[in-house]
Amino acid sequence: GSDGVRSWVDENGWAKVLLHWRAHPIYSSDPNYIETTMKRKQMTETTARQEYDLAFSDSDVTVFPAEAVKNCARGGWESPDPDGTYFLGVDTSTVGGDYTVAMVGRYEKGAVRVVQMYRQRKRTVDYNLDGIGKLIEEYSPMAVAVERNGCGQVFVEQLSKTWPRVRVDSIATTKESKSEMITRLLWALEEELVTFPVSPIVDELLVYSRDGQKFGAPSGYHDDTVMAMAFLITVSPLRFQSGTFDLSFR
Secondary structure: OOOOEEEEEOOOOOEEEEEOHHHOOOHHHOOOHHHHHHHHHOOOHHHHHHHHHOOOOOOOEEOOOHHHHHHHEOOOOOOOOOOOOEEEEEEOOOOOOOEEEEEEEEEEOOEEEEEEEEEEEOOOHHHHHHHHHHHHHHHOOOEEEEEOOOOHHHHHHHHHHHOOOOEEEEEOOOHHHHHHHHHHHHHHHHOOOEEEOOOHHHHHHHHOEEEOOEEEOOOOOOOHHHHHHHHHHHHOOHHHHOOOOOOOEO
């Protein structure tokens, strides 16, 4: 609120309160709190304003903290486990330099561990469908999430037809839903609830940026693994742990 205090009850019945530093009896006693914090923590003004005032400029701002990405980059690729619970996130592309990425995650003890990934570019729809189908056959995911924008709808229809016993969710990526998914991914990274092998995933997470209200990779970089991971988390039980529920599914 305007007084720096916000409170609400989340979907699980937990009462939550957010306090701006101006509403804190100690921090607000220093009218130059931001400047003081900048000196104490050796932060730039841009970073300090983002961290403590949630003020973002129109220039590129990396979304995922390097320390969080580093902490979550561990482990290796894993073969299917008949006792494992798997989910699959798919970001599709057939033209240009973008990749089609299918990311398999194992949900265990309240966290998702990325265990396998298909990543190809400049391939036909049939080629990519075959690669994704092999992952579905091997890992028997509980559900598959596919972006339905662009060529994605073809993938949704073909996967639903070929694998009628597997739930295929099509995700409409709008400005609002993308922001929500990226926020959920950021939460999962900061809480170390998603882990992944050292791979192109790390590189793409580190450069993923926010430019004004737009999220994406800077020119010359890719964000396909980032989006596949965002879809993976959205279709997994982590979606309900984060307390955000507003995505539009078909």
